[in-house]
Amino acid sequence: MTVDLRPLAPEVVVAAAALLALLADVFTRTSRARAVWWLVALVALGWAAGAVWTAGEGAFGVLYARDGLANALQLVGLAVAAGGMLLARDYLARVGLDRGEYYALVLLSTVGAMLMVASQDLLFLFVALETLSVPLYVLAGFARDSHRSQEASLKYFLLGSFASALLLYGVALVYGATGSTGLARLAGAEGSFPLLVGLGLVVVGLGFKAAVVPFHAWAPDVYEGAPVPAVAFMSVLAKVGAVGALVRLLPLTLPHLLPAWQPLLAALSAATMVVGNLAALRQTNLKRMLAYSSVSHAGYLLVGVAAGNGTGVWSAVYYLAAYAAMNLGAFGVLTFLERAGVEADEVEDLRGLADRSPALAAAFAVFMASLTGLPPTAGFVGKFYLFMAALQGGLLWLAVVGVITSVVSVAYYLRAAYAAYLGPGRAGVRLHPGPWAGVGLGVSAAATLLFGVLPGPLTTWAQRVAALLR
Amino acid sequence: MIGLSHYLVLSSLLFGLGLYGVLTRRNAVAILMGIELMLNAANVNFVAFTRFVDPTFVRGHVAALIVITLAACEAVVGLALVINAYRHLETVNVDQVDLMKG
Structure with missing residues (x-):
């Protein structure tokens, strides 16, 4: 039996680059040589993106499907990885963490x-x-x-592997109910009791990864403690993976069980939007505030999943792409700032940013406006699509909750943006220029504005995913 | 005669025990042990379901082997993180690991 490995080419390229980066680091002594391997890894990401872009549809056995959803979200994931690597380079070199395994870990994940x-x-x-x-x-x-970083990793590991164990038990129950772990068999399955319990556990496990309320407790501590470039990367990538898997599992595979899972998803989504936004209101630490903001955005993404229709599916894809640009950028601004040898992560630390670097302050304002959902940014268009999907799916109340929580979020996002434009700078806060991070930030800001002003091309591209809906 | 339900009861007990351990233990290593119990509860399910639901294929056995490997990977990384955290924070009690609040 021959197996066609070509659909797997993008993953193989990235995995090979990860192993190469890990191996090369052992023999690398100088910072200049590290920069070469860093560039090699970036090229590999570009190569993989090209392979995804030109890949048709196909499958690898019954385990793996290279379809529209996979192609679209893999491109978003690769862009997030490239952004994460651009933002990390200058920061890691500055704080003395410039080790090759960082890039290997980014690629593996x-x-x-x-x-x-x-x-x-x-x-x-x-x-x-x-x-x-x-x-x-x-x-x-x-x-x-x-x-704080050690504390973050300990908490993330314990809660994350707990969530993985819940998900696995759910998989075992689904296997017992259908006699297979494949989604193909699941697609025609009756909604028996063990099947629904198993699916519930799988949703809980994925919800943990996306930081959905009530499984979000780890997010604030992990995001506050972990190094900024790592947070920028993980906050988006984990959502791409988890929301992508939820979309494939629920609206694409189980449309016939919609009455069973839609109320649950809608309730999770509403709770996530409300709790995330209210908790973000009272934060003074910018990383912690953005952590709760990331929780609330998991809620907005779930609106698309809960809607269960084609519009919901493609608008979730659109929002993931928009979220990647704006959230990478929001955390990316923080990689430039330092206070007394540590990360400057208080909202107050932003004061006077506009005087020191007008471009950085302007970019930060764009990201905050986009996270709020103000036009003319990608966040506005994305939220508009998501709430439209909720209306089409008959979830008027969920769209109303989404609009109201977005209005609430104006308070804390704009407070941070105003801080950058007000008053003299806080004593002890220093601004470190970083060419590569600047490139990453410029691209993010351009994408955030472009997807907002000219949403047409990205919308058409995302809409192709809806063709998968049976 | 031992049937499927016996195995399911066993696995639920194991899972409950693991869950109880995760929720009540405050030592990071003990929490990790609880998580391992939960993973093994899923393994018991996989193997039992193979025998009673899906006997022509051995998908459940393969699943159990994969899970054992992954559990080992997770434990390796997790213990390394716990040791590193212990070196800096000088405790593995999760109630005392609370630099960040809010």
């Missing part, structure tokens, strides 16, 4: 996310989830001398 959005089998989904998560636990603790 990207492979996990790529497999996760393409998996057609729940056991394969579990393996992909672990490939995504385990490097992220290490990345959270990458600042080895920082106590």
Whole structure:
């Protein structure tokens, strides 16, 4: 029996680059040589993106599907990885953490996310989830001398592997109910009791990864403690993987069980939007505030999943792409700032940013406006699509909750943006220029504005995913 | 005669025990042991379901082997993180690991 490995080419390229980066680091002594390997890894990401872009539709056995959803979300995942690498380079060199394994871990976890959005089998989904998560636990603790970073990695690991265990038990129950872990068999299954319990546990496990309320408790501590570039990367990539898997599992595979899962997803989504936004209101630490903001955005993404229709599916894809640009950018601004040898992560630390660097302050304002959902940014268009999907799916109340919580979020996002434009700078806060991070930030800001002003091309591109809906 | 339900009861007990351990233990290593119990409860399910639901294929056995491997990977990384955290924070009690609040 011959197996066609070509559909797997993008994942193989990224995984090979990860192993190469890990191996090369052992023999690399100078910072200049490290920069070469860093560039090699970036090129590999570009190569993989090209392979995804030109890949048709296909499958690898019954485990893996290279379809529209996989292609779209893999491109988003690769872009997130490239953004994460651009933002990390200058920061890591500055704080003395410039070690090759950082990039290897970023690439490995990207492979996990790529497999996760393409998996057609729940056991394969579990393996992909672990490939995504385990490097992220290490990345959270990458600042080895920082106590907060160690605390972040310990908490992330314990709660993350607990969630993985719940998901696995759910997979075992689904296997018992249908006699297979494949989504193909699941697609025609009756909604028996063990099947529904198993699916519930799988949703809980994925919800943990996406930081959905009530499984979000880890997010604030992990995001506050982990190094900024790692947070920028993990906050988006984990959502790409988890939301991609949820979309494939629920609206694409189980439309016939919609009455069973829609109320649950809608309730999770509403709770996530409300709790995330209200908790973000009273934060003074910017990383913690953005952590709760990331929780609330998991809620907005779930609106698309809960809607259960084609519009919901493609608008979730659109929002993931928009979220990748704006959230990478929001955390990316923080990589430039330093206070007394540590990260400047208080909202107050932003004061006077506009005087020191007008471009940085302007970019930060764009990201905050986009996270709020103000036009003319990608966040506005994305939220508009998501709430439209909720209306089409008959979930008027969910769209109303989404609009109201977005209005609430104006308070804390704009407070941070105003801080950048007000008053003299806080004493002791220094601004470090970083050419590569500047490139990453420029691209993010341009994408955030472009997707908002000219949403047409990205919308058409995302809408192709809806063709998968049966 | 031992049937499927016996195995399911066993696995539920194991899972409950693991869950109880995770929720009540405060030592990071003990929490990790609870998580391992939960993973093994799923393994018992996989193997039992293979025998009673899906006997022609051995998908459940393969699943159990994969899970054992992944559990080992997770434990390796997790213990490394716990040791590193212990070096800096000088405790593995999760109630005393609370630098960040809010």
